[in-house]
Amino acid sequence: MIGSNPQAFSDKAMTSVQRHGQLKIVGTQLLDQHGEVVVLRGMSLFWSQWMGQYYNADAVAWLQKDWNINVIRAAVGVTAGSGYLTNPDVERSKVQTVIDAAIKQGIYVIVDWHAHDPEPEAASQFFSSIAQKYGQVPNIIYETWNEPLPKYDWSTVIKPYHNKVISSIRAFDADNVILVGTQSWSQDVDKAANDPLGFANVGYSLHFYASTHREELRNKALYAINNGLALFVTEWGTSEASGTGRLDAKERQLWFDFMDLHKLSWCNWSVADKAESSAALQPGASGRGGWEDRQITESGLIVRSVLRAKN
Ligand code: MG
Numbered sequence: 001m002i003g004s005n006p007q008a009f010s011d012k013a014m015t016s017v018q019r020h021g022q023l024k025i026v027g028t029q030l031l032d033q034h035g036e037v038v039v040l041r042g043m044s045l046f047w048s049q050w051m052g053q054y055y056n057a058d059a060v061a062w063l064q065k066d067w068n069i070n071v072i073r074a075a076v077g078v079t080a081g082s083g084y085l086t087n088p089d090v091e092r093s094k095v096q097t098v099i100d101a102a103i104k105q106g107i108y109v110i111v112d113w114h115a116h117d118p119e120p121e122a123a124s125q126f127f128s129s130i131a132q133k134y135g136q137v138p139n140i141i142y143e144t145w146n147e148p149l150p151k152y153d154w155s156t157v158i159k160p161y162h163n164k165v166i167s168s169i170r171a172f173d174a175d176n177v178i179l180v181g182t183q184s185w186s187q188d189v190d191k192a193a194n195d196p197l198g199f200a201n202v203g204y205s206l207h208f209y210a211s212t213h214r215e216e217l218r219n220k221a222l223y224a225i226n227n228g229l230a231l232f233v234t235e236w237g238t239s240e241a242s243g244t245g246r247l248d249a250k251e252r253q254l255w256f257d258f259m260d261l262h263k264l265s266w267c268n269w270s271v272a273d274k275a276e277s278s279a280a281l282q283p284g285a286s287g288r289g290g291w292e293d294r295q296i297t298e299s300g301l302i303v304r305s306v307l308r309a310k311n
Contacts, residue, residue, distance in 0.1 A: 015106020016040075016070035022138040023108070023177050025203050025230045030177070030265055033138075040108055040265035041311050042069035043280065043303070044235055046272035047077035047114055048094045049087075053287030054271050055094040060101035062289025063271070067304045068311045071108040073234060073267040074098040075146070078115035078122070085122060092126070096133075103139050110179065110234060110267065112143040118152065118161045124168035135173025142169055143234055145181040147207065154183045154191040166199050179203045179232050185241075187217055189224035189231060196229065203230040206264070209278070210255050211248040212241040218258050225262055233259060233266035237278035238299040243269070244276035247299060256306065268303045280304075 021033030032038040043063055045054055055074065063069045074095045077083035084091040095111060102109035111130055113123050127142060134140045144165040148158045162180045169178060178201065182192045186207040206221050221231055236255065238247045259266055273281040280300030285291055293301065 017103075017106045017108065017139055022175060023141070024175065025177055025201050028225050028228060028230045029263065030203065030230065030232070037263050038265075039263050039310075040071040041307055042071035042073070042107070042267050043067065043271050043307075044073035044110075044112070044267040044269045045075050045098065046270040046274065046279075047075050047080070047083075048091050049077035049081045049083045051270075051272045051274070052094050055098050056287065057097065057101040057104065058288040058290075059271070060098060060107075061105055062291070064105040064107055066289070066291075068307045069107060070311050071110060071141075071265065071267060072098060072102055073110040073112050073143070075112045075114040075270075076126070078113060078119060079117060084126065085119065088122075088126075092129070095130075099130075099134055099140065103137055108139050108141055110141045110143050112146055112234065113165075114146045116147055116149050116185075118145065118148070118157065120161050120164050123161075123165045127165055128168040128172060131169045131172035131176075135169075135176060138176070140173075141177045141179060142173075143179040143181070143205065144169075146205075146235070147185040148181050148183050150184040150188075152183060154188060155195045158183055159195065159197060162197055163199075166197070166202070170199075175201065177201060177203060179205050179234055181205045186235070187213070187220065189229060190220045193224040193227040193229045203232040205234045206231045207233065207235045208255060209237040209239055209241040209243075210252040211239055211246055214251055214254075218254070221258070221262075231262070231264055233264050235269045236266055237269045238302060239276070239278035242276075243278045247277060247302075252302075260310075268299075 186205040285295040
C-alpha cells in the first residue's frame with residue numbers, strides 16, 4: 001500500500017549514492033555504508049579520445065533515468081591516438097565532466113585509466129589529481145590500469161605498477177574503492193589471487209566478452225573468489241573479444257547467472273555508436289541521450305532491459 005511504509009517510500013526516492021554511500025571492499029564483497037552487499041550495474045563509455053561526444057551531463061543523466069544505471073565508467077584513453085598523453089587537459093576535462101554528472105545524478109563513477117601498457121608516472125600524476133579533487137565524495141571508484149597485455153607479468157610488472165599508483169591515490173583519498181587490472185586483458189585473476197596486493201579495500205578487474213570467453217574464464221574467476229579476491233567486472237561485452245561479431249545468448253546467460261550468484265558488479269562495453277556489435281547505439285545516435293529504440297542496437301536493448309530489471 002503506497003504510503004504505508006514511509007521508510008520504503010523515501011528509499012525509493014533516494015539516489016543510489018544516497019542509499020549506499022561510501023563503499024568498501026571486505027573480503028570478496030563490495031559493501032555499502034550500512035555494511036550490506038551492494039551490486040552496481042551500469043555502462044562503460046568508450047575510449048574518451050574516440051567517443052568524446054558521450055562524455056557529457058545529458059548522456060549520463062539519460063543513462064541514469066532511462067537505462068537505470070547506478071554506475072558509469074569513464075574510459076580515459078591514454079596512449080592510442082590523441083589520448084591523455086598527447087592531450088592531458090582535453091581528456092581530463094572529459095572525465096571530470098562525467099564525474100560531475102555522476103555526482104549530480106547520485107550514481108557511482110569508475111575513473112578508468114584505459115591503457116594496455118604501463119605508464120606509471122603519468123597514471124600516478126593523473127590519479128593523484130583526481131583524488132585531490134574528488135577524494136571526499138563517495139561516488140568515485142578508481143581503476144588504475146584497464147587491461148594489461150599478456151606480456152606484462154603480474155608479480156614483477158603489474159603489481160609494482162599498482163602499488164605505485166595506489167599510493168598516489170591513498171595520499172589524498174584514504175577510503176574510496178580502487179580496482180586493479182589483471183594480466184592478459186584483465187582475465188588472469190588467478191595469478192592475482194596467488195599473489196595479491198598488500199592494500200586493503202582493493203578489487204580486481206575481470207573482463208569477458210561473452211561470445212569468446214566461457215567456462216575456462218569463469219573457472220579462473222571462481223578460483224580467484226575462492227582464494228579471497230573481490231572481483232569487479234569493470235568491462236564486459238555481448239560480442240566476441242574483438243568488440244564485434246556474433247552475440248551468444250547462451251553464454252551471455254551463463255555469465256549473467258555467474259555474476260548474480262557471486263554478486264559481481266559490472267559495466268557493459270560500451271556507450272558508442274561505432275559500427276560493431278558490442279556498441280550500444282546505432283551509428284549516428286545523438287551524443288546527448290534521448291535515444292529511441294530504433295537508435296539502440298541489439299546489444300544495447302538487451303543490456304538496457306537487464307539494467308531496468310535488476311537495478
Ligand atoms: Mg574518499
